[in-house]
Amino acid sequence: MKAEPGSSAPPKVLVAYVSYSGNTRETAEIIAGVLAEKGMEVALLDVSEVGIPSEDEAPSDPQDVREFKGNSGTRGTGVPLEGYDVYVFGALTWGDGELPEEMRVFLRGLLPLLERRFEEGRAGTSAVFGTGDSIFPRFCWAVDIIFHHLTKRGIPTFPEKLKIEQSPYGLGQVAKVKAWAERFAEWMQGSTTVEDAAQEASTSKFVVK
Numbered sequence: 001m002k003a004e005p006g007s008s009a010p011p012k013v014l015v016a017y018v019s020y021s022g023n024t025r026e027t028a029e030i031i032a033g034v035l036a037e038k039g040m041e042v043a044l045l046d047v048s049e050v051g052i053p054s055e056d057e058a059p060s061d062p063q064d065v066r067e068f069k070g071n072s073g074t075r076g077t078g079v080p081l082e083g084y085d086v087y088v089f090g091a092l093t094w095g096d097g098e099l100p101e102e103m104r105v106f107l108r109g110l111l112p113l114l115e116r117r118f119e120e121g122r123a124g125t126s127a128v129f130g131t132g133d134s135i136f137p138r139f140c141w142a143v144d145i146i147f148h149h150l151t152k153r154g155i156p157t158f159p160e161k162l163k164i165e166q167s168p169y170g171l172g173q174v175a176k177v178k179a180w181a182e183r184f185a186e187w188m189q190g191s192t193t194v195e196d197a198a199q200e201a202s203t204s205k206f207v208v209k
């Protein structure tokens with residue numbers, strides 16, 4: 001766990017996801033439930049509610065991501081994205097193995113912030129999950145894409161990625177989701193394996209856009 005030394009406050013967790021038809025949201029809710037049961041303070045965020053800024057609104061300063069609010073992408077009081085110890089990202093895979101635009105824009109704003117915190121020694125930890133359909137050749141590639149972006153920036157990331165076939169309530173996958181969340185919680189307590197993750201990222205085939 002990368003909480004502040006000497007801090008006894010429960011870790012604050014943001015579970016940020018994108019979901020078009022509900023499968024990834026359901027998975028996010030199960031994960032959030034497990035982490036909350038462990039005493040963590042968990043917030044769920046549908047990143048499509050944060051809104052996608054138009055090109056001319058796109059922030060030159062990544063801090064501005066805090067100010068995006070609502071589907072129109074208008075600025076407002078904002079969704080507070082800083083101040084979490086743990087970030088869990090979830091996405092469906094779209095198109096031909098693609099990361100949905102909403103999550104791509106969200107990460108483009110947030111990851112520089114997390115990277116800076118890591119450089120300042122205030123890093124949190126992260127993890128990635130997603131749902132897909134194995135009928136597609138690029139099954140759950142969005143998970144790999146997010147993982148690649150996190151580890152490339154040196155953000156401590158749980159090496160075990162979670163990939164779920166459609167709804168977690170199908171195929172008896174709820175137990176799989178819960179077990180993953182349990183292992184992630186355990187991993188947080190121990191040392192992070194940034195090196196492992198970074199090594200995996202260095203062999204990744206994904207190109208950063």
Ligand SMILES: Cc1cc2nc3c(=O)[nH]c(=O)nc-3n(C[C@H](O)[C@H](O)[C@H](O)COP(=O)(O)O)c2cc1C
Pocket residue numbers: 018019020021022023024025092093094095096097098131132133134136137138139140141165166167
């Ligand atoms: C147009 C379209 C393209 C898709 N492409 C992929 C894909 O490349 N890889 C994959 O694993 N799943 C793919 N899927 C399946 C979805 O990722 C899967 O149904 C997912 O669980 C939907 O999540 P959601 O309910 O959270 O929106 C695709 C689905 C649609 C409708």
